[in-house]
Amino acid sequence: MGxxxxxxxxxxxxxxxxxxxxxxxxxxxxxxxxxxxLMPRPYGMSELxxxxxxxxxxxxxxxxxxxxxxxxxxxxxxxxxxxxxxALTSEGARLAKxxxxxxxxxxxxxxENLDETDRRVLSALLARVVFDNRVPVVFMDFGAVPPxxx
Amino acid sequence: MGxxxxxxxxxxxxxxxxxxxxxxxxxxxxxxxxxxxLMPRPYGMSELxxxxxxxxxxxxxxxxxxxxxxxxxxxxxxxxxxxxxxALTSEGARLAKxxxxxxxxxxxxxxENLDETDRRVLSALLARVVFDNRVPVVFMDFGAVPPxxx
DNA sequence: GCTAGAAAGTTCGTGCCGCGAACCGGCGGT
DNA sequence: ACCGCCGGTTCGCGGCACGAACTTTCTAGC
Numbered sequence: 001m002g003x004x005x006x007x008x009x010x011x012x013x014x015x016x017x018x019x020x021x022x023x024x025x026x027x028x029x030x031x032x033x034x035x036x037x038l039m040p041r042p043y044g045m046s047e048l049x050x051x052x053x054x055x056x057x058x059x060x061x062x063x064x065x066x067x068x069x070x071x072x073x074x075x076x077x078x079x080x081x082x083x084x085x086x087a088l089t090s091e092g093a094r095l096a097k098x099x100x101x102x103x104x105x106x107x108x109x110x111x112e113n114l115d116e117t118d119r120r121v122l123s124a125l126l127a128r129v130v131f132d133n134r135v136p137v138v139f140m141d142f143g144a145v146p147p148x149x150x
Numbered sequence: 151m152g153x154x155x156x157x158x159x160x161x162x163x164x165x166x167x168x169x170x171x172x173x174x175x176x177x178x179x180x181x182x183x184x185x186x187x188l189m190p191r192p193y194g195m196s197e198l199x200x201x202x203x204x205x206x207x208x209x210x211x212x213x214x215x216x217x218x219x220x221x222x223x224x225x226x227x228x229x230x231x232x233x234x235x236x237a238l239t240s241e242g243a244r245l246a247k248x249x250x251x252x253x254x255x256x257x258x259x260x261x262e263n264l265d266e267t268d269r270r271v272l273s274a275l276l277a278r279v280v281f282d283n284r285v286p287v288v289f290m291d292f293g294a295v296p297p298x299x300x
Numbered sequence: 301g302c303t304a305g306a307a308a309g310t311t312c313g314t315g316c317c318g319c320g321a322a323c324c325g326g327c328g329g330t
Numbered sequence: 331a332c333c334g335c336c337g338g339t340t341c342g343c344g345g346c347a348c349g350a351a352c353t354t355t356c357t358a359g360c
Contacts, residue, residue, distance in 0.1 A: 004257040006276035107154040126156035
């Protein structure tokens with residue numbers, strides 16, 4: 001199988017899993033992604049647009065809906081009266097943590113038939129691709145590899 | 151980087167590339183995907199739902215819009231008066247071929263910094279994941295590796 | 301200081317997407 | 331001949347993403 005085909009199909013798979021996990025947590029995939037991005041710290045709207053690859057107006061809507069559900073909050077930026085800092089509410093932080101953990105678990109399980117070595121190799125190669133192509137931090141890397149204290 | 155993080159981020163990347171390629175061909179990503187699936191042969195609506203992972207009603211809409219743009223056609227199934235076979239129009243087939251080729255090229259180029267060996271390993275590992283998880287044929291594998299007459 | 305313009309966000313209108321519920325007509329077993 | 335299943339469509343809903351136009355605030359240049 002060509003590398004393009006492999007990448008496209010695996011993306012399809014990961015998306016499906018991500019979407020299902022979102023749905024089961026009462027989130028849309030976009031909201032799930034927003035929560036994950038906000039986990040480490042608050043972001044400005046434009047900054048979020050850059051990370052998520054969305055237009056400003058798209059962000060307004062996404063943050064509106066997420067705020068309406070009590071997941072995030074718009075705080076005024078103390079340094080710039082125009083700007084806004086989008087932060088998780090405590091409820092949002094709770095859900096984000098849960099969603100992140102469960103999604104990580106499920107995506108990991110997609111590679112459960114690979115042995116430890118293969119998983120490491122796969123991670124390393126994908127990490128290289130991700131790095132080379134300057135992919136923004138759309139999914140954290142916390143305890144991601146709480147790993148093997150080999 | 152954990153395997154989950156690597157998979158999620160690379161998916162994000164591939165999606166972005168896929169979406170951009172679609173847009174530049176005047177397609178939505180869903181329409182592009184539909185065209186790619188239909189390249190080898192016509193499909194029934196339910197069958198398409200299975201492959202794309204969509205509800206019946208979602209398919210109706212997608213096929214409607216694609217048909218309106220002259221990309222696909224609904225043909226009656228000669229064996230079953232209820233059923234329908236969705237097929238590419240000649241225009242649709244032309245665009246599909248173009249879109250497929252360009253998208254393959256771009257996705258491949260995401261791994262351009264990997265040497266031939268690494269690319270092969272990456273393909274093999276992803277193919278394994280895709281196979282183990284029964285991912286439907288959402289992206290063909292034609293001349294996928296027409297490559298290098300080294 | 302003042303003003304021209306850039307930057308941060310919002311609003312608005314449009315089209316696409318995905319879903320479930322309800323529905324219709326053909327198919328098939330009994 | 332009937333009744334249940336199956337393939338598809340319709341409808342109404344909410345979410346998503348965009349560009350264009352607009353408001354307010356910041357900042358450069360003079």
